[in-house]
Amino acid sequence: MCRKTALGPTYGSPLEKILILPVLDGHDLTKRYLAYVTNDKVGLQILPIDGNPHKSSAFICHPGGVSNLASSYDGRHIFTAGGSDLTVMKWDIDLNALEAAVSLGGEDLTPFYNLLDGGREGEFFRELEDYFYYVQLRHQGIDTMESRQVSTHIPLTQVPFVMRAMGFYPSEEKIEDMLNEVKFSEYVETGKQVTEINLGDFIKLYINHRPAFGLSMKEIQNAFQVLGYETENGEVAINREDLLQLLQSRGEHLTEEELAECLTTLLGMNPEGGRSELGTYDSTGAEAFIEEEIPEEITAEIFTADILGLPIPEPEKTDTEITDELGTSEMSSKT
DSSP: OOOOOOOOOOSSSOOOEEEEOOOOTTSOTTOOEEEEEOSSEEEEEESSOOSOGGGEEEEEOOTTOEEEEEEOTTSSEEEEEESTTOOEEEEEOOHHHHHHHHHHTOSTTHHHHTTSTTGGGSHHHHHHHHHHHHHHHHHHOTTOOSOOOOOSEEEGGGHHHHHHHTTOOOOHHHHHHHHHHHHTTTHHHHSOOOOEEEHHHHHHHHHHHSOTTOOOHHHHHHHHHHHOEEOTTSOEEEEHHHHHHHHHHSSSOOOHHHHHHHHHHHTTOSOTTTHHHHOSOOHHHHHHHHHHHSOSEEEHHIIIIIISOOOOOOOOOOHHHHHHHHHHHHHHHHO
8 A cells, every 4th residue: 555645855756765874872862864775866855755845955966967876974974976077076965044935935834835826825726725625515415405514624535626626637556545645644653544535635645746847738649649540630640449449448447427427517518527426427428428528630729629628838939939939029110
């Protein structure tokens, strides 16, 4: 079981090697630090790792690449060995500077708010807050006439819905990891499972599990290049039947009914709640609806904008296009 996932340092490459700095007798054993190297940097991380970016710091040590890492017996120095440069560097450790950076970054949830688009006062946070409290109403029943019980927590069963509403689409395996992480977070201390989560912990869960660099249009286009074919118009596309077959047979397998439910929900056929509130699922009607709404040849743009409903970023302009625009602007000003 995956017990915890945390956002790590993003310094150009994955961590190549890590080690826990030793603690001498008489020092505070509750404060521990981790040293690491990436492709060309050496850094320190305050433990425990919780996703706070201010707890980590790194510097370029060997531009040509790091081959190894070691610590002195007292934890006050780090040694790094380069590759092709045939150089060993000795680094003095200043833990006070690292702790000061954490203090300047803010306390409690402040560092995590800053990782959200717009921060604590931004539109994204307000939307997240609205969804968080809306799922409480949804859990209690939308059409109920009974008094509402407003709480600072939501049931764990509602976590996947809020994640997807915020534009993060985890796989079923990822969802299980997230729920287990919260469920067993206090098990060692209390022997009990956690069944609900508050807004602050939800924000940390979201920050630590969402893709660090988001979903790029280029990744989707590359997937279509591999799986698709070139049409008469010169576009790369995937046949509708082939795409449906791939979604059912590759990666995390979907049954035909699950796939139909997902697609009809994305395309607006199902009201909120999906099958669980509709009762018996009409697979025949869903199949006809999918064939009507989804074209026979699907491009990356159609899949992204029309099916997933995600915005397509504007393509970067070339130097020629920028020059043409400047020339047009100059002519307009003269006119």
